[in-house]
Amino acid sequence: MSSAFAGLEGCVIAAINLSAALFSPDLAADVNAMLFFCFSLGTLLAPSIVRITGLKNALVGSMGIYNVYLLPFIWAMRGWLLFGAALGGLAGSVLWTAQGVYFTRNAVAYAEAAGPTPELLSKLTGETRAISVFAGFFAVIFQLVITLCKPFAATMLTVFPDDRARLFSSFIVLAALCTVAMTRIRTFAGDSHRGEGEGHPAKDDWEEL
Numbered sequence: 001m002s003s004a005f006a007g008l009e010g011c012v013i014a015a016i017n018l019s020a021a022l023f024s025p026d027l028a029a030d031v032n033a034m035l036f037f038c039f040s041l042g043t044l045l046a047p048s049i050v051r052i053t054g055l056k057n058a059l060v061g062s063m064g065i066y067n068v069y070l071l072p073f074i075w076a077m078r079g080w081l082l083f084g085a086a087l088g089g090l091a092g093s094v095l096w097t098a099q100g101v102y103f104t105r106n107a108v109a110y111a112e113a114a115g116p117t118p119e120l121l122s123k124l125t126g127e128t129r130a131i132s133v134f135a136g137f138f139a140v141i142f143q144l145v146i147t148l149c150k151p152f153a154a155t156m157l158t159v160f161p162d163d164r165a166r167l168f169s170s171f172i173v174l175a176a177l178c179t180v181a182m183t184r185i186r187t188f189a190g191d192s193h194r195g196e197g198e199g200h201p202a203k204d205d206w207e208e209l
Helices: 002-022 025-053 055-073 078-114 123-159 164-182 203-207
Strands: none
Touching (some): 002 078, 002 123, 025 055, 055 078
């Protein structure tokens, strides 16, 4: 989950950063303003959407919409870029809400399955350590994608100076692969009917993976 989420977010952030260099300043500013405005609005609806659809569906669905957000970067047409940014902002609010809940539940399940050890002196300590481990995976992969995107973009734009479609198409392919990978994550029992704070995944559920 951490790898797929970090990979997709890395592609999105890379596209945002590159838009400032490849598009006109006014266009880049308008597109990014639309993205973050819709993200802010989406945070009002995101908890309800996640509660209705379930964590896994919310994660996969919002990542799929993020792929749609990246598509208009190929053609760089103002109308499509603004439309994609609006969708991307709403999808981002749902994605970040869902990943936070899923991330915590998964870490709690891991800690419960691990059981008490000298290093895990209490349930709280175990949960905290598990969350730290998963957060570490995300941070490393996210920064790796962002870091690699810079020389990759420079190389692509050097080899194909008049064809930025190849560059953004590469981001879309990677984002799509991350979305497919997200479909492989576990589904918690009763996922679509629980609020964010209701209950913990059972130890047996983790051990079945």
